[in-house]
Amino acid sequence: MAEALSSEAIGQLVADAKASGMGLDGSGGLLNQMFKAVLERALQTELTEHLGYERNEAAGRRSGNTRNGSYPKSVSTVAGPVDLAVPRDRAGSFEPVIVPKGSRRIGQIDEMILSLYARGMSTRDISSHLQEVYGASCSPGLVSKVTDVIGAEVETWANRPLDEVYPILYIDALRVKVRHEGAVVNKSAYLVIGVDLDGVKNVLGLWLQENEGAKFWLHVLTQLKNRGLRDALIVCCDGLKGLPEAIDAVWPQAITQTCVVHLVRAAMRYVTYADQRKVASALKPVYTAANETAALEALEKVREDWGRRYPGLIDTFERAWEQFIPFLDFDQDIRRVIYTTNTIEAWNRSLRKLLKTSGHFPTDEAAVKLIYLGIRRLEGRHIDGTGKGTTLRGTGTLGWNRAMNQFKIRFGDRLPL
Template sequence: MDQVLSVEAEEHLVEELEQVEGARRVAAILAPEAIDSLLAEAEKAGGGAQELLAAITKAVLERALQVEMADHLGYEKGDPAGVGSPNSRNGSYPKTVVTASGPVRLQVPRDRAGSFEPRIVPKRTKRLGQVDEMILSLYARGMSTRDIRDHLAEVYGAEISPALVSNVTEVVREEIAEWQNRALDAVYPILYIDAIVVKVRESGSVVNKAAHLVIGVDTDGYKQVLGIWIEQKEGSRFWLNVLTSLRNRGLKDALVVCCDGLSGLPEAIGHVWPEAIVQTCVVHLIRTSMRYVAYADRKKIAAALRPIYTAANASAAEAALEALRGTFARSAPGVISAWERSWETFIPFLDFPLELRRVIYTTNAIESMNFQLRKISKTRGHFPDDDAAIKLLYLGIRRIEGRHIDGEGRHVPAGQLRGTGTYGWKRALNDFAIRFPGKLPV
């Protein structure tokens, strides 16, 4: 039976066909022989590939400007149809713009009426959009404004000031505010609450603050960062404000909330989402345990911990903990204490079927994100204020989520970030539906 494409599908298909046709034309114009010839001419003139790219960029932009001018006036240059026209060409003026190929000096056409407004290189624009995106990308990788300036000067020959880099990155302020206040789904089956320590200058000294990230797994199994909150001292009031803001943005219910023994958080969760299960994050608990273990004993301790969090039920887990206590009570008492403190918020995990357990404690994507965010925050050293730290973390998150490839192998378009998927999610979703009847949207 014939299938009828939706309007959106038709537009997407047409766009893809146009891109393919455009690529074919470019390939035909820039055949290997033509490129070799252009490179040979550039080398003969004492330049190289970079100079060739700059020359091509200049030619393309100037040609596009001439086409825009012809469209603005209504006739081509030299066309008799322009005789007697109320407006006409009036020479050109030089303008240097920074591009990915380096600085390019253009001749921008102008008209006698002064009404021509170029679109490809707008007035008062000294950088093309690709350069701004490059600056944001480098900044999101933890490079300082001066490092970015030096990098662009070294690689592209583009001279820009640290202040310009700061101005470019400041553009995301409104984007961050919109992201921090965006509407959320009504239900997230799993929430992960984690923290990254950042150094922030405050009252003339540098202090450690916790940048708390709330990561939600939606009903389709995609993980997304729902927001960032920075606080030096957390407690019940702080967490109540955070969770209330999430609820006000539309998050009416959470089924399982995984956290790491943060002060006041379980009480706040119980107030905002009374029926949510508060679960100590197994990965965090294992990581905390390893802080008390000498490097030579880590494999032994890891092997002894595994029977606890893979136990069939609470009784089996208690037996495994007792075995751990009997073997390592003297050599690693901190490990025993860490598990005893978290026991009441750990054992709910053991009531879940194995498939659901794997989804809850297998947080490779989250650990990977946190590792990258810690890396870029450490690279930057300390921040002048909380907003600067949030800006860098947001750009890092945007870069990490934005490069995700969905199940069909296509890059998720900018502004439509879905985060990363969850392996075995369909089976886990069925388990959630049975364990939490009526909670998931139909």
Template sequence: MNEIVPSAVPREGRDAAARRVTGALSPAAIDRLLADAEDAGVGIDGEGGLLQQMMKAVLERALQVEMADHLGYEAGDPAGRGSGNSRNGRYPKTVTTTAGPVTVDVPRDRTGAFEPVIVPKGKRRLAQVDDMILSLYARGMTTRDITAHLKEVYGTDASPALISRITDVVSDEITAWQNRPVDEVYPILYIDALRVKVRDGGMVTSKAAHLVIGVDVDGIKNVLGIWLQDNEGAKFWLNVLTQLKNRGLKDALIVCCDGLTGLPEAISTVWDKAIIQTCVTHLIRSSMKYVTYTDRKKVAAALKPIYGAATESEALSALDQLRDEYGKNYPGLIASWERAWEEFIPFLAFDREIRRVIYTTNAIESLNYQLRKITKNRGHFPSDDAAIKLLYLGIRRIEGRHIDGDGPIPKGRTRGTGTLGWKRAMNHFMLAFPDRLPL
């Protein structure tokens, strides 16, 4: 039986089918089912309940339809005589469904060529169950948590090893995603990292999971890849950026990053025209660590004239004023700004519309915050691949299944997430970089 892709069915056909389903599930029809179940002493859910019986009936009917499609004739049809193949009884098979374990009678044919789609050979779970397991895993539940959840809610025994194997099905998907082609030009790249603990060589070490997010010419943000490393350096970053270049990324206008060893040098080597910009929010936050709680509001107000300055000279004057007022009590505050000054001042050269969209790496910080939520339940990961698998599934859940930029976009959906004020900023990007953006 050929699998029908919903988008391939004409709209009017889908609407008519939806109306028929709605009619079959009308309140009157459901009331009759509930009344019959009550008369028979059958519960709604649980072992042998109404939902389980309905699941069994629907699956068995679907299998019969698949068999008829495979053989080319319905059961009892004289057209099957002499066809060379025929039905050959049934065998029981217990499958895990969202209604709990259901034992169905799977039909057989004499030649053994029948390959059911809805309950494939060798599988004991419906696809929706695998999707549910992936969803639970992507939300931070451990394999043991998922095992306990399936047992408690669905009465299904599934070992942690089985859960791990189910989640491993995305391995090829991750490889394809990590190596997919990317756009030739990104107006903005954000680079940041979060820490994860991974067992490596018999020891648990803390590694940095580096994420690169690209904002394309339409203002859509997409994660371009994940790179796990325990030590940063120019060689590591040169390898990462060269990978992106080999995947098609020829130019990046502005690269927003923070204090990653060797990264500025690697950016200059791979994209020599790229402007390296520190994250202003990170700079403010790191410098405020040196300020006591009682003075934070006053110091925060004193910092605004620096990052809100129209020119570098105006920003320098504001920094001098900050130094005169707070330098004695908070020398670390002043030193933070002085160390980052060269990476901060490119920000001042842009129109305010561009400043608004490059002001901060909040886009990647928000993603990191959500990823930290799903990694915190794990003391450590058994391998680098296990860490990347969870991070990828988390990204896929957060951004939607179309984060790879391939395939049809469902109605009302976009790939990645948009950028507020992008249209206005893009007009100024075209003025500032007239020969580097596609028309």
């Protein structure tokens, strides 16, 4: 292999291609012809292993099965369409693995289709892109079939086992437009993001629902518990209806915490652009206070300075106060990892952009499929289809080691050794 791919050998191939007027890529280019040569050689090797003897060996004369020429087949690859001569045997029992029967795409074509789809491209746009760039003939219907295959992967992902304990869970919602009974309705796609004991964030599940409530959230959290999540230390959410009651029913010891970032953002909606910087500065002593008493004093100062002009600003904090104050009881190291949700915010921005580009969806399944592909791209990982040995890369959390020491002191009896 090293000899075949040496600088001299590659240089000679490129020089010969230029001398003959052959391009490097595209149909009939050097890479295309190399694909063809390697694939045909691999197919011949497969047939030899299947028959049990080399070409022209005497052993083949009494074997009961022999080579029987070849048949043409065109396959799409990242180097463009490749025309192959696929060998066959007289008994018709040879089943190629490298280029399976019925397969018209090899290499990373399917993954490329899924990657483009996960970035919001329509099936027609993907079809046109593959034709223009790779010369691959893939109809919009074929592209749609490729993306439909992801359904089995979504099922595996949605039912995979979870860790026993997650120090932090974030629960957030995305707005999705779905066609239902001839009309387009707004639904919510709820994401549960878990931060594991190593500080790695991953999406644990995805649920699409038109109306939320305690019954719905009890169903969601019970699913997570049945998948192995027996305890959560802190659950951060944004005033979702019925969620605190469901958390208390499933994980009685969990602390329900309003997401501080969302709380501040919700309060700032009532403030004009010209005053936002001043008001944001005035709010900082509220959520950085040492305790609840200090936070109340800071909120009163905000009320004195800005309450008359922006009553909705104060009302937002007062309505969320009971779910906000647990934050004030944490050490600064824990506060920092709860408050700093940059990764989650970045995920949400990317997914919202994806949903906006796609417009509305014909079915719930289509919406879930696209959101899942977006999540898969953001997490940078794949599911192996069995649920075993799956590697979830996720993203880390800055300052996690310091926070974990505080978690151990405060929740040591609930954390694995």
